[in-house]
Amino acid sequence: MNKKLRLILNKMKKLFGDIPYNLFGSMVLGHVRENGFLRNDIDLDFVIIEENLDKLIDRFKKTFKNVEISSEGVNNNVVLRPIDNTNIIRVIKFKLNGVSVDIAIAFLIGDYRYTLTHDNDLGYNFHKFPRRIFESSKMVDFEGGIYPVPNTPLEYVECEYGKDWRVKKDKWNCCFDPPCIDKKNSKELMEKLLESKK
DSSP: OHHHHHHHHHHHHHHHTTSOOEEOTHHHHHHHHHSSSOTTOOEEEEEEEGGGHHHHHHHHHHHSTTOOEESSOTTSSEEEEEOTTSSOEEEEEEEETTEEEEEEEEEEETTEEEEEEOOSTTSOEEEEEEGGGGSSEEEEEETTEEEEEESSHHHHHHHHHOTTTTSOOSOOOTTTOOTTBOOTTHHHHHHHHHHHTO
């Protein structure tokens, strides 16, 4: 499976081109903990900042001529998943040669960088990262290629997966488990995001 994932990873690198991105989520955990893909992880995770979202969508349309871009279900080639009842896109999801690819969207508010997942009473969770973790990218050798990760990958992993990131967990839910989830200020943060989109 790793060979297939590597091929898709290289295709994604070409797709991003001049759009800044980072490996994200379990890919960074794999880099830090196992120097490559997590053995049971069969998807690819990336992150871009929100100001580059439109440019990336345009690139999808040019690269994949027959792609339908929509907020609807899994039968579409590329799905933009908005936060319920908003125009805020939290993730781009699609499949490439059978491999699931997620591109998280990061929002800059004050000294922090936020990504969003679905699933709590509000319909979303904010994941809060200090901006310094992503101030620049660290280029690393990952599965035989050079790719960008957050400039302090260990700090990112501890923020996303907790201090016990070395322990392999049978179950882990990105909507609930990360210590970086900011539940206390979720409503206020969403109001700021909605205001910025007007």
